[in-house]
Amino acid sequence: MNFDDTPEEAAFRAEARAWIDANAPKHLHPILSGSGFGTSAEAGEIDMLAEAKKWQKAKRDAGWACLHWPKEYGGRGASPMERVIWNQEEGVYAQLSFTFIIGQGMCGPTVMAWGSEEDKQRLLPPLAAGEDIWCQMFSEPAAGSDLAGLRTRAVQDGDEWVVNGSKIWTSGAHISQYGILLTRTDPTVAKHKGLTMFWVDMRSPGIEVRPILQAHGQSGFNEVFFTDLRIPDSQRLGAVGNGWNVSLTTLMNERLSIGSGMSTGFEPLLDYATRAPGPSGGRLVDDPSIRSKLADWATKASGLKYTSMRALTALSKGEQPGPENSIGKLVAGSTMQDIAMFALDQQGEMGVLTDPELAAHAARFQQTLMRSPATRIEGGTDEILRNIIAERVLGLPGDVRVDKDVPFEKIPTRA
Template sequence: MNFDDTPEEAAFRAEARAWIDANAPKHLDSMLSGAGHGTAGDIADVDMLAESKAWQKKKYDAGWACLHWPTEYGGRGATPMQRVIWNQEEGVYAQLSFTFIIGQGMCGPTVMAWGSEQDKQALLPPLAAGEDIWCQMFSEPSAGSDLAGLRTRAVKDGGEWVINGSKIWTSGAHISQYGILLTRTDPSVAKHKGLTMFWVDMRSPGIEVRPILQAHGQSGFNEVFFADLRIPDSQRLGGVGQGWTVSLTTLMNERLSIGSGMSTGFETLLDYAVRAPGRDGGRLVDDPTIRSRLADWATKASGLKYTSMRALTALSKGQEPGPENSIGKLVAGATSQDIASFAIDLQGEMGVLTDPAQAAHAARFQATLMRSPATRIEGGTDEILRNIIAERVLGLPGDVRVDKDVPFEKIPTRA
């Protein structure tokens, strides 16, 4: 593959670079450059949600938001390579878009593929503009990693559905205006066949959101409870009982969005090793043992880069995101955790500090380490991703699933 820009791509890059240089929120440069996982939102006197919305709206007004979406839904109809070029040029300011990654990277494509034309026209442009935030309500306390084991019920009542149940680990639910919701509508059939997907207004009566306090002191995850929530049938995505198929659209886009945009932290570690003092007045990077570990992670980071480019090549040919995109998230999540742990070990006693004002390298590694367990769970656990890669990419025999064809209501819930 030739990674040099074509003349058309070079012109697009120059246009994007000039616009970003003229319009980027440069007052946030130092904060964004020094942010690790979960630290940006804690900066004093900075309303990160407001800053994120302002940047997204500015991009939307100038035609730089959701580049690959059709123009009628708020995008630019750009090619996959133009999208890559934009992401490269946006640099640290892309962190301001993390608020919208679930909506624009997962929920939006699902609505685009399965919603009515009226829904698309009404819901997608405000999402692209950053006016609305979306969440994805899949995981449940009783289902664990088995998404098809969910128990939130949706019962038809005339032209409406009545929904009762709960979801957990819902990222951004506390700030979301809308969400997509996977429910069980028929417990008398096999678990994968009795599901139906809806989109919901998170401000509707019957929805309660409870934030979950996380190890790093923030509450990005939430519990969501539904008590006789009533929504019209027009908010259904796909057919009744087709929810599993619809959810695969979300999941494939989720793993592409998370995996392709996930940083391993290697560049940050390399910068730290070059700058920090080591033994005998030298630098950490002068230690051959440390250099060896850096070389291993440099190789992984390069592999992830080109694996991501392979996925983008497939998209440029009109293919849908496939199971191979699980590789990016699986490798990047584990690598990020390993790098953060190694960096903290290098800091010695200073590694216990978590205050960015006191800790080495602004506590970026500490923030990443505390966030990393969630990173390896959300969007599919490591174990789930390994099964997907083994079965659907490598063609290995699948796990034995004794409940695959059993009606959901007959599956035992206890020993």
């Protein structure tokens, strides 16, 4: 790849930089600069959700929201490289868009690929504008890595479907207006063939959301319960029984969105290492063994960056996100956890502190470590991603799946 801007790209960069400089919420820069993966960006009386919506609306009004989406759905129709340039220029303010990453990066592309034109016109522009937040309801208590083993049931009743069951680990469900929902509609066929996808209004009767308190004190994940929830058939995405193929659209976009945007924590570690005292005097970065580790992580961070750009290049050629995007999430998740643990090791006894006012580096690594295990589960566990890479990228023999062609209702379950 040639990473030099073409004249057209240079003009686009200058336009983006000028607009961001004139419109960015600069009063939030200190907060956003000090926050990281797993840390809260809340500060005092500032409502960060309101600020995120305000920033998203400003981008939409000026034509900078969902750059790669068609203009008729609230986007700009920009090229993948223009999207890369925008992300580079937006910098820390991109953290305000994390609230919308599931909707704009996963649910929106699914609706765009499988929804009716009426759905697209109704749902996508408000999503691009930050007016609506979306969630993705896939995993269940007994169907996480084996997503096709889900048991939330949808039964057709005339022009509606009646849904009963539950989902778990649903990010952002407590603040979402809409969501996409994968259900089982036919238990008499193999588990991958009896699924159907819908989009739902999260304010509908029959939906209950219960936030899950996490180790770092926040509640980004939720349980969602469905009790006789009625969904019009017009809200179905794709054909009845084709939900697995629809879900693959979501999952491929999910791994692209997460893998390409996930921080490894390397830059905060490098900053910390250049400031903190080392074990034998001087700074941490002056220790040769620590510099060696930093070099390894710098290499990984760089590799992730350019692998992501390669994926965007494929998109620019009209290709769909593929299984190779699993690499980014797999590497970033484990690297983030390793970096956080290493940073706390360097802090010694002080590493047990979690109060940002007392802990080194405002407890950033403590918060990241407590949040990081979830990164190795959400969007596909490490084990599942390794299988995907092995089978679909490297072409290795498939894993043994003894229940592949067995009707779902015939698969043995524990009494």
